Amino acid sequence: MLDKRVSSLAAAVEGIRDGAVVLIGGFGASGIPVELIDGLIEQGAKDLTVVTNNAGSGHADIAKLLATGRVKRIVCSFPRSAGSVVFEELYSAGKLELELVPQGTLSERMRAAGAGIGGFFTPTAAGTKLAEGKETRVIEGREYVFEKPLKGDVALIKAETADRWGNLTFRQTARNFAPTMAMAADLTIVQASRIVDLGGIAPEQVMTPGIFVDRVVEIPNPVHAGQAA
């Protein structure tokens, strides 16, 4: 029997090792897996690399994780935003390394990792300082920049509905990076507001097929990062 359900947050985040690359879903406050991040903080893994679009706001969720000092590197498209005080403090103190990646490139690099693609040429950032040091190629008269896949050891994802096979749906724009991150990590951990019986999600409504998911924990009425802030 295939059953990806786990009964607690501790069981969901068990085994995340020091030095892991952790992909964290969410865009702004929408789709941030607040409870899983708290679980990771509790679990205690350190020297982490975190891949996420924004570097947190206020002092909760991603900002709270950064404040523990257990993240050495962040891969991000828009780390500096309203309320990103913890990030800014760590960054200016030289305590947090930043790799800045254009948003679409960030997403496509993870897709490549999940899809078994060894990299790709993109027109994004051609001729800019974010392309410095990277291989470029002119294809049909246009300059492209080579980007490598970005693979996670772990992905932390927030879903609306899940079943025991790991099929997922997401609520509104909380979907954002989640489907791509789910496929790009060795261990994809999902918090879902509801776990339903097999068949409870109509096959054509499945947004992320269960093959990309390893563990599912039910967190009813999850905290929304936008409300926590």
Added chain:
Amino acid sequence: MTAKPLTRDEIAKRVGRDIPDGAYVNLGIGLPTLAANYVPSDREVIYHSENGILGMGPAPKKGEEDLDIINAGKQPVTLLPGAAIFHHTDAFAMIRGGHIDLALLGAMQVAANGDLANWSTGDETLPPAVGGAMDLGAGAASVWALMEHTTKNGEPKILERCTYPLTAAGVVDRIYTNLAVIEVTPDGLIVREMAPGLEFEELQAKTGAKLTLANDWRAIEF
């Protein structure tokens, strides 16, 4: 007659009139978002947001916000009937794949060759942030830059070469400012329209690149 520069609302009005019926459009934060308010009501324009929306509607009424329906600026928005939600990788495939007809972007500087600078002043003391700016610059089929013609100190923002780090090279097709509507062409910058009462010499003096006045230029109407 003394020159009468456009207000921000007037720039937005002028741009709104040019957004074509049936277009898929991505709006940057600020002035570009304002322009959406002035698209003539008989046109149907589909707005795209990088975080996975086509068919984005206006801001919700107070008290009706849904924290999971937000735009790229992380502000609550609404979804029109017919809207679609998708994930980030698809949202950027739409951008890079040339499916977005038009991106309206705010700009810090634009060069005569269409280079766009709108993500960084190059100040190394600040942590950088780029978001989707480079993908939009490189990917949208057409890019219009919206900005004040000069900085607060009166320095030109339209230059022969950008001094700020580039967002994308050679991508801007049109520039709308408080003083002019300018087309970026292989033959250089062509002034299509000027603010009421403005003399071409005065416009040229406020611009850091060579301008050519179109034979059929007009005063901006809005």
